Amino acid sequence: MRTAFIEELCELAATDKKVFLLCGDLGFSVLEVFADRFPDRFMNVGISEQNMIQVASGLALEGYNVFVYSIGNFPTLRCMEQIRYDVCYHNLNVTIVAVGAGYAYGPLGVSHHTTEDIAMMRSIPNMLVAAPGDPWEAKLITRYFVQNPGPGYMRVNKAGELAVHSTCGLGAIEPGSLLPIKEGVGTAVVSTGAILDLIVSQLDAKGLRYGVFSCPFISRLDSDGLMGVLKRYNQVITVEEHQLSGGFGSFFLEEINRLHVAGLIDEFPLVRRVGIPDIFQGFAGTQDFLREKAGIRI
Amino acid sequence: MRSIDLARSVRMKALELCFTKKASHIGGAFSIADVLAVLYSEVMKIDCDKPSNINRDRLFYSKGHACTALYAVLDEVGFFKDLNLMEEFTSNGSFFTSHVNHRLPGVELSTGSLGHALGVSCGVAVAAKRQNREYQVYTIVSDGELDEGSNWEAILFASHHKLDNLTLVVDYNKIQSFGRVEDILQLEPLVDKFEAFGWDCLEVDGHDHHAISKALIHRGKVRVKPTVLIAHTIKGKGVSFMENNLLWHYKSPSEEEYVAAKAELEARL
Numbered sequence: 048m049r050t051a052f053i054e055e056l057c058e059l060a061a062t063d064k065k066v067f068l069l070c071g072d073l074g075f076s077v078l079e080v081f082a083d084r085f086p087d088r089f090m091n092v093g094i095s096e097q098n099m100i101q102v103a104s105g106l107a108l109e110g111y112n113v114f115v116y117s118i119g120n121f122p123t124l125r126c127m128e129q130i131r132y133d134v135c136y137h138n139l140n141v142t143i144v145a146v147g148a149g150y151a152y153g154p155l156g157v158s159h160h161t162t163e164d165i166a167m168m169r170s171i172p173n174m175l176v177a178a179p180g181d182p183w184e185a186k187l188i189t190r191y192f193v194q195n196p197g198p199g200y201m202r203v204n205k206a207g208e209l210a211v212h213s214t215c216g217l218g219a220i221e222p223g224s225l226l227p228i229k230e231g232v233g234t235a236v237v238s239t240g241a242i243l244d245l246i247v248s249q250l251d252a253k254g255l256r257y258g259v260f261s262c263p264f265i266s267r268l269d270s271d272g273l274m275g276v277l278k279r280y281n282q283v284i285t286v287e288e289h290q291l292s293g294g295f296g297s298f299f300l301e302e303i304n305r306l307h308v309a310g311l312i313d314e315f316p317l318v319r320r321v322g323i324p325d326i327f328q329g330f331a332g333t334q335d336f337l338r339e340k341a342g343i344r345i
Numbered sequence: 346m347r348s349i350d351l352a353r354s355v356r357m358k359a360l361e362l363c364f365t366k367k368a369s370h371i372g373g374a375f376s377i378a379d380v381l382a383v384l385y386s387e388v389m390k391i392d393c394d395k396p397s398n399i400n401r402d403r404l405f406y407s408k409g410h411a412c413t414a415l416y417a418v419l420d421e422v423g424f425f426k427d428l429n430l431m432e433e434f435t436s437n438g439s440f441f442t443s444h445v446n447h448r449l450p451g452v453e454l455s456t457g458s459l460g461h462a463l464g465v466s467c468g469v470a471v472a473a474k475r476q477n478r479e480y481q482v483y484t485i486v487s488d489g490e491l492d493e494g495s496n497w498e499a500i501l502f503a504s505h506h507k508l509d510n511l512t513l514v515v516d517y518n519k520i521q522s523f524g525r526v527e528d529i530l531q532l533e534p535l536v537d538k539f540e541a542f543g544w545d546c547l548e549v550d551g552h553d554h555h556a557i558s559k560a561l562i563h564r565g566k567v568r569v570k571p572t573v574l575i576a577h578t579i580k581g582k583g584v585s586f587m588e589n590n591l592l593w594h595y596k597s598p599s600e601e602e603y604v605a606a607k608a609e610l611e612a613r614l
Contacts, residue, residue: 105468
């Protein structure tokens with residue numbers, strides 16, 4: 048996913064001279080392709096995330112379309128207030144890209160487990176939150192953020208993810224869309240982020256004929272799309288590699304509740320949320336091990 | 346307007362705002378009034394009719410709590426012609442919040458949370474260099490907010506990137522929220538710190554307009570470093586019973602105090 052991001056950013060930066068990339072001394076062997084091609088629009092600000100977001104804000108005030116790249120909690124939780132006040136209150140063109148979503152850096156320990164970022168980021172006004180489900184989504188969401196102004200946050204896994212959408216011929220992704228992966232009966236599984244591939248394979252292994260959707264933006268859910276899903280399915284399972292409190296499942300429940308209160312859906316569907324049950328996992332483990340240990344399974 | 350006259354108007358207006366709207370931070374507004382007056386009357390290239398002019402000099406006012414001084418100076422030099430500062434300040438629905446708000450003309454950045462504006466200024470200064478623009482970036486911080494680590498990240502950054510288009514002014518009035526800076530978190534030796542971080546460092550009496558102006562305008566022509574002006578100031582400067590008194594970080598003047606303060610400011614005419 049990180050490769051899909053940087054390749055797309057390079058391609059767009061070739062024609063969009065406003066694209067600027069900052070990193071906080073992370074991104075070795077990933078960002079060089081951009082730094083070498085566009086040295087006048089790249090800067091490593093050092094290991095100083097508060098300042099990185101502030102510098103990004105200053106550049107954005109002067110017209111740049113700034114992308115900020117770092118690992119998980121560092122460009123998010125570490126500098127939360129800079130994101131809130133400098134980027135989001137001023138509604139600036141700053142997109143934060145965090146690599147290592149969920150347990151992607153599993154063995155590195157809790158410092159690198161990015162498991163509360165969705166809750167934090169989606170609580171800030173003006174912030175558009177995205178979690179691509181595969182490299183295709185990462186590429187198209189990058190394009191969306193380059194082409195549309197305003198604050199953004201994209202959490203990406205790392206490297207080597209399978210292309211779930213390889214045969215779908217995705218053209219563009221708009222915020223709020225529910226991307227169909229497979230049709231099914233009774234239950235709709237709605238997933239955000241890179242857990243998508245694992246969920247599809249778990250369903251196949253169990254022979255469950257559930258419908259599957261990827262929901263790459265955790266903001267501005269499209270009401271018509273959601274109503275369409277709820278017409279066809281009477282149960283929903285949300286899946287995320289993130290803690291349950293305040294995350295994607297909470298977001299989805301709030302959206303269903305919004306429709307229900309507005310009288311747009313007749314029945315409130317049964318919703319089961321799959322995610323991390325608000326715990327730290329202080330032991331070492333691969334991403335798959337920690338996902339399983341947290342109970343992220345259908 | 347001469348800077349000395351502007352400073353007096355700024356103090357009068359700040360006093361009136363704090364009195365009529367029961368606002369705080371008059372002490373910090375008075376300590377920076379002279380620096381602001383010099384910047385806006387003699388130093389900065391600005392046009393109040395074109396607040397977004399790309400070539401304007403930028404001022405980033407990090408001590409957003411001392412809003413009355415910035416609002417007063419912007420009002421005096423004409424940025425608020427379509428607004429009524431005295432009436433709208435802190436009123437329901439107005440953008441005149443009591444920490445400065447970028448939704449007002451002439452205010453570059455909303456502040457109030459300390460330790461933000463210097464880093465943002467660095468980004469703006471980098472943008473000027475990358476875009477070959479001539480404007481200058483001025484940033485005003487309070488002494489107490491130098492406790493914030495984010496400022497020192499920015500101080501490192503500005504020096505490393507040779508941001509010679511950036512000038513930082515420290516309003517060094519020696520008093521922060523709970524007492525004296527030296528008792529709460531010592532900044533000294535402050536000059537040595539800035540010099541060690543690679544900045545050109547100047548010290549001035551922050552109420553001596555000639556000295557402030559000279560330092561801001563005539564600092565070395567060939568520069569390769571960011572400049573910091575450490576302005577030694579007096580909290581509450583201009584009104585005897587407010588000077589060097591922590592209470593005026595918080596208190597808004599009573600009617601008697603307002604009358605007495607006004608009389609003192611007028612007596613200095």
